[in-house]
Amino acid sequence: xxxxxxxxxxxxxxxxxxxxxxxxxxxxxxxxxxxxxxxxxxxxxxxxxxxxxxxxxxxxxxxxxxxxxxxxxxxxxxxxxxxxxxxxxxxxxx
Numbered sequence: 001x002x003x004x005x006x007x008x009x010x011x012x013x014x015x016x017x018x019x020x021x022x023x024x025x026x027x028x029x030x031x032x033x034x035x036x037x038x039x040x041x042x043x044x045x046x047x048x049x050x051x052x053x054x055x056x057x058x059x060x061x062x063x064x065x066x067x068x069x070x071x072x073x074x075x076x077x078x079x080x081x082x083x084x085x086x087x088x089x090x091x092x093x094x
Contacts, residue, residue, distance in 0.1 A: 050062070
């Protein structure tokens with residue numbers, strides 16, 4: 001054990017304080033990153049699949065698959081026109 005301590009002290013002397021601090025910082029940051037990534041990965045494993053959350057109807061369709069008629073006849077005549085204003089306004093004077 002004493003030999004290991006002597007070896008560590010010798011490495012510290014040869015590296016210099018700045019390099020040692022940099023190596024420690026990178027190591028601690030990498031360990032924290034891996035820990036967070038593992039925690040996120042484990043949280044995804046606990047999620048229920050779609051088949052357990054929703055039931056199929058008598059036609060074998062999920063609720064969001066049952067009504068897929070998006071024909072123009074379903075749109076009421078007094079419907080408000082959708083205008084996409086969420087993006088950046090490039091080349092406009094307003």
